Amino acid sequence: MVTNLPAEARAKWIKVMEARGVEEKIRALEEFLSAVPKHKGTANLRLWATRRLAELREELEERRKKKARKGISFFVEKEGAAQVVVAGLPNSGKSLLVKRLTGARTVVADYPFSTTNPVPGMLRYEDLYFQLVDTPPLVPGSAYFNRVIGLMRNSDAILLVLDNTRDPVREYIDLSRILEERGILLQKPRGRVVIERARTGKTGIRVTFMGKLVDATIDDVRKLLEAYHVYNAHVRVYGEVTLDDVEQALFESRVYKPCVVVINKAEINVASAREAAYRIREVNPNIPVVLGSAKLNKGFRDLGWILFKVLEIIRVYTKQPNGEISKTPLVLRRGATVYDVARAIHKDFVNKFLYAKIWGSSSKYPGERVGLYHVVEDGDIVEIRIKG
Template sequence: MVTNLPAEARSKWLKYTEAKTPEEKLKALQEFLSAVPKHKGTENLVYWAKKRMAELREEIEERRRRRAGRGGPSYFIEKEGAAQIIMVGLTKCGKSSLLSRLTNAKVEIGDVPYLTRFPVPGMLSYEDIQFQVVEAPSLIPNTESSWNTKVLGLVRNADGLIIIADLSNKPLTQLRTVILELMKSGIHIVKPKGRVVIERTKAVQGIRVITYGKLINCTIDDVRKLLESYRIYNAIVRVYGEVTLDDVEKSVFENVLYKPTLILLNKADKVNHTIIKDVLSKVTTALKKVPVIVTSARTGLGLDYIAPTLFKMLEIIRVYTKEPNSKPSPKPLILKKGATVFDVAKVINEDFIKYFKYAKVWGPSVKYQGMRVGLDHELMDKDIVEIHTTIRAL
């Protein structure tokens, strides 16, 4: 195994996962770190643990300030809409101007460096849903400051990212700097060949492994045994792409995160077409499959492409629910691509899984409209689902 953790370390990790408050989490993580053997296989884990401890200390200190009446605005932004997207970049790249053009947010715009000192949220509409777009304070290059720790904490909690670079001021250097800061915190913007998402839930008994790719040199039973060794007994495990048992173990710690990312090459109105073409070519070559849009907050260039690109990039679908003999809900559930009727039932009411009889589906995922399906039926965007149970009261 990559980490090869002893039983004592695994036991202390469990305490961390069960901790409720930041203080409890910090103490548990300190104990966990002291029990982790120090060797090459644990380097990334140790680095992640130290970064996470720094984030927890910042969170604890901020709570103390707020209790003492010295709080001011908070770095925590409660999620709203279909997904939370964090805008990151270096200072004066145009984040505030873009947020103002894209959303209803009230932002302060000026030429002063690091003008935005706290996260600013706004809502971006796309068809019948909205994305919450949050402007983060600018990253400070080449520093381990608490400022960057807070910004990266926002990023870790987000569903996706928008990285912004100023075309008129060394855009490639800006992108490299931001991406390096993200990678140092275990945040990757290029989709890996394989990844694992572990969702701990009481909605299932045991460990349910759903594969959208394949396991390499291991079996589903191996995955179950590994997770049980970390005292994870009830969970839904989603496997995307080609995944090894090492990848499964890494996902237990969540020390390496993939964040779907859109890159905006901003301030296109300030440079000529030749520069734009050259930068765009270099970025798309270096970051294959990461979407890139050339934008200008002043002229509006490229802004109409942002919302549909986010929807595609996030790999989400909209599913509408309905009760028998009634119209579908106008507000859809937002689920990941590959979601099944099981996922819909879990979101609505976990008892729907226990007493599930069948579901009717209207939409692109079925051969005919109103088709009866089971819990494992994979849904598609704009499907309508009607769940029937053995108990009518549900």
């Protein structure tokens, strides 16, 4: 095991996982930390927990302030198909970019730290909207740093804005390191474990594979989770994963966030921007790099489509038997099935399900009859037939 925690600390961790609300989580995390023995093996865990505590304390303070003066809060309610946090070093052009793409009224200024609060705006892509959130600059030790990190952790994706008049490759490397230290990974790890704990009902431990466990069996996973008193959970394994990764996932200490890099102010020196993009792609071939100029509002035409791709979402249109096709799509994760569509329409639909009819790229022919476990694709039209 990664951390070799004594039973007492594990028991305290259960309290952290079960805590609802920020205050309870803070208290539980404090108790957990005091129960973790101090040695090399737990150093990372303690560091992570300490930082997480700092984030939560700031969030709590923020919420209190908001209550007291109904003022602006750092917490941004999600809207649209996904929340994309726009982040970067001071003066890189985050605010101007968000303003250009969404029309949001956010402060643009030629001095650093001009943005002190997150400002959301909506970016349209076909029949979807993505919520872009302008943020204060990401500088460790600065007043807003922990809160911006908290926003990013909560987001669905990150738009990293680099400044072409400085050294964008350096900015990219520094920012990804800063984020990684805080447990936010911009690259999809080779293997990934997601543990969804069931709050109600006795479902037992269910493991589904989109990859494999390299050094353990499902039984080992079950034993590990039971050591943490987790008896009801859905464990999803993506790619190649070790038992250590499963334990890490229990601590939610690392999250992967899809990312798009923007090299802004490209108009100032197009050749250097291209060179920087090339080098960033060398460092990380999986992250899309967009060159553009917020000042001229050029280069961002495909951004909506690129976000749609990295978010790995699909749109499904529902249709009533002999009725109209819905105008607004259901937004689902890639790999979703008719089951997910049915559940999204109504909780009874899964129980009463008879069959579905499908039009679109996942169907063999228009109107094909399929069952609950048929995988749907972007643009599919789904009609669900139920009993009664």
